[in-house]
Amino acid sequence: DQQVKQNSPSLSVQEGRISILNCDYTNSMFDYFLWYKKYPAEGPTFLISISSIKDKNEDGRFTVFLNKSAKHLSLHIVPSQPGDSAVYFCAASLYNAGNNRKLIWGLGTSLAVNP
Amino acid sequence: DTEVTQTPKHLVMGMTNKKSLKCEQHMGHRAMYWYKQKAKKPPELMFVYSYEKLSINESVPSRFSPECPNSSLLNLHLHALQPEDSALYLCASSQDLARSKWRLFFGSGTQLSVL
Numbered sequence: 001d002q003q004v005k006q007n008s009p010s011l012s013v014q015e016g017r018i019s020i021l022n023c024d025y026t027n028s029m030f031d032y033f034l035w036y037k038k039y040p041a042e043g044p045t046f047l048i049s050i051s052s053i054k055d056k057n058e059d060g061r062f063t064v065f066l067n068k069s070a071k072h073l074s075l076h077i078v079p080s081q082p083g084d085s086a087v088y089f090c091a092a093s094l095y096n097a098g099n100n101r102k103l104i105w106g107l108g109t110s111l112a113v114n115p
Numbered sequence: 116d117t118e119v120t121q122t123p124k125h126l127v128m129g130m131t132n133k134k135s136l137k138c139e140q141h142m143g144h145r146a147m148y149w150y151k152q153k154a155k156k157p158p159e160l161m162f163v164y165s166y167e168k169l170s171i172n173e174s175v176p177s178r179f180s181p182e183c184p185n186s187s188l189l190n191l192h193l194h195a196l197q198p199e200d201s202a203l204y205l206c207a208s209s210q211d212l213a214r215s216k217w218r219l220f221f222g223s224g225t226q227l228s229v230l
Contacts, residue, residue: 032217034217034218036219041203041223041224041226042223042224043119043205043206043207043221043222043223043224044158044205044219044221045221046218046219046220049218089157089158091157091217093217100170100171100212101212101213101217103160103217105157105158106157107155107156107157108155108156108157
């Protein structure tokens with residue numbers, strides 16, 4: 001049961017344009033959402049996060065939007081740069097039955113920004 | 116210093132070998148994690164240490180044995196692995212388990228091949 005879904009395995013965008021990466025979730029108990037970026041043969045790097053009580057968080061070229069009623073979040077990158085080419089993972093956090101915080105990952109979207 | 120350092124970067128071992136992966140951070144973080152990642156998949160949590168005590172074991176086979184000698188160091192001892200254990204092993208740290216909300220700092224990983 002995939003609780004965090006990234007339905008687009010890949011996305012290709014022209015340099016300078018907007019990249020929009022989407023993520024859907026099924027569990028309304030998630031209270032915190034994060035985006036990680038991963039280059040090949042490296043560990044993921046934290047990019048941006050949003051609390052479930054907010055609908056938008058912005059950090060430079062990166063903005064995350066949360067639509068709780070639709071259980072949907074999206075990451076906008078404006079303007080896109082070739083160095084943004086990487087795999088982007090959406091992840092969501094909640095407390096499980098044992099009162100431990102768990103992080104549930106999506107399968108990732110591979111973004112290619114073409115010069 | 117915002118780095119998590121993992122050694123070695125690459126490791127090839129036979130199924131009868133014993134080896135260890137090492138991880139170090141000097142950010143004062145009190146939670147440290149081992150993840151396993153296969154190609155085109157999200158990271159898969161293995162173990163979490165909180166204040167040098169094992170807090171989460173995600174039902175990992177006993178051929179993987181974690182150790183946290185102090186708050187800066189995390190080891191993963193490997194013994195009698197199987198070829199299907201070949202993967203990128205990632206170490207991560209966070210401020211602590213409760214407050215960090217899973218904002219993790221990852222190392223670059225150890226690419227393990229089991230022959």
